[in-house]
Amino acid sequence: xxxxxxxxxxxxxxxxxxxxxxxxxxxxxxxxxxxxxxxxxxxxxxxxxxxxxxxxxxxxxxxxxxxxxxxxxxxxxxxxxxxxxxxxxxxxxxxxxxxxxxxxxxxxxxxxxxxxxxxxxxxxxxxxxxxxxxxxxxxxxxxxxxxxxxxxxxxxxxxxxxxxxxxxxxxxxxxxxxxxxxxxxxxxxxxxxxxxxxxxxxxxxxxxxxxxxxxxxxxxxxxxxxxxxxxxxxxxxxxx
Numbered sequence: 001x002x003x004x005x006x007x008x009x010x011x012x013x014x015x016x017x018x019x020x021x022x023x024x025x026x027x028x029x030x031x032x033x034x035x036x037x038x039x040x041x042x043x044x045x046x047x048x049x050x051x052x053x054x055x056x057x058x059x060x061x062x063x064x065x066x067x068x069x070x071x072x073x074x075x076x077x078x079x080x081x082x083x084x085x086x087x088x089x090x091x092x093x094x095x096x097x098x099x100x101x102x103x104x105x106x107x108x109x110x111x112x113x114x115x116x117x118x119x120x121x122x123x124x125x126x127x128x129x130x131x132x133x134x135x136x137x138x139x140x141x142x143x144x145x146x147x148x149x150x151x152x153x154x155x156x157x158x159x160x161x162x163x164x165x166x167x168x169x170x171x172x173x174x175x176x177x178x179x180x181x182x183x184x185x186x187x188x189x190x191x192x193x194x195x196x197x198x199x200x201x202x203x204x205x206x207x208x209x210x211x212x213x214x215x216x217x218x219x220x221x222x223x224x225x226x227x228x229x230x231x232x233x234x235x236x237x238x239x240x
Contacts, residue, residue, distance in 0.1 A: 049158065050205050051202050051205045051206055052158070052159075052162070053158060053161075053162040054162070054198050054201050054202040054205065055162075055202060056105060056158070056159050056162030056163045056166065057162045057163065057165050057166030057198055058166055058195060058198045058199070058202070058217060058221075059101075059105070059163060059166065060098070060101055060102070060105075060162070060163035060164060060165065060166030060167035060168075061166035061167060061169050061170060061191055061194055061195060061198070061221070062166075062191070062195070062220075062221045062224050062225070063097060063101055063167070063224075064094050064097040064098055064101065064166070064167035064170055064171060065169075065170035065187050065188070065190075065191040065221070065225055066224050066225045066227075066228040066229075067093050067094065067097040067228070068090045068091075068093055068094045068097070068170060068171070068174060068187055069184060069187060069188070069225050069228055069229045069232075070093075070228040070229060070231070070232035071089050071090050071093040071232070072089070072090045072180060072183065072184060072229075073228075073229045073230075073232040073233045073236060074232040074233070074235045074236055075089045075236075090174060090183060091171070091174060091175060094167070094170065094171040094174065095171060097167060098163075098164055098167035098168065098171060101163050101164075101167060102159075102160040102161075102163045102164040102167070103160070105159040105160055105162075105163045106156040106157065106159055106160035107156070108159075109152075109155045109156045109158075109159040110152045110153070110155065110156035111152075112155075113150050113151070113152040113155040113156070114152040116150050117149060117150045117151075117152060120149055120150065121149070124149075166194075166198070169190060169191065169194050170187045170190055170191050173186050173187055173190040174186060174187050184229075188222070188225060191221055191225065192218050192221065192222060195214075195217040195218045195220075195221040196214040196215070196217060196218050197214070198214075198217055199213040199214035199215070199216060199217025199218065200213060200214035200217075202217075
């Protein structure tokens with residue numbers, strides 16, 4: 001049991017008596033608020049970075065594989081070429097998708113994380129001003145809180161590398177085979193197998209069941225590739 005005394009003015013005295021249950025609930029609520037305001041530990045931040053890298057690689061794989069299949073569906077004559085300089089449309093599309101996607105991911109991540117960093121710096125500035133005032137009043141010394149801030153450059157580089165790594169999977173798989181039909185089968189099979197691994201790994205890092213996540217990743221990737229392939233079939237160019 002706890003007793004709280006409130007003396008808001010000279011003429012009124014309020015006494016509040018809390019039972020053991022209320023005291024425990026109040027302590028739990030205060031503990032939850034404190035935990036929510038604390039930054040994640042280094043291990044949690046590493047897991048978040050790894051999951052983001054896995055998701056970036058999945059994006060690169062699906063978008064590049066779908067792009068290659070779409071170009072192959074629209075220009076099956078180019079799909080049989082093996083040399084980029086000789087008109088290998090599928091390979092050229094995959095390479096262009098890799099470069100463009102990696103650059104787009106890097107720029108988008110840099111802008112997004114930099115905006116987050118601006119907010120964090122503004123909050124730290126306000127907190128530092130309050131700490132300086134408290135230190136001047138003799139309540140304590142200012143504490144440096146700049147450690148662990150977001151890095152836009154690192155985030156941009158990580159996004160570009162993860163996207164390029166995923167995009168390289170279907171590109172390399174198609175590079176070493178010839179024939180339009182064979183390339184389609186190899187790209188689809190390689191993408192599906194890799195997406196299963198990516199989906200499982202991302203779920204495990206987030207402490208979720210990996211089997212269902214892997215299946216969802218495969219189904220989603222196949223749907224994206226199938227839609228792209230089917231729509232581009234409508235624009236098929238004969239005799240090229």
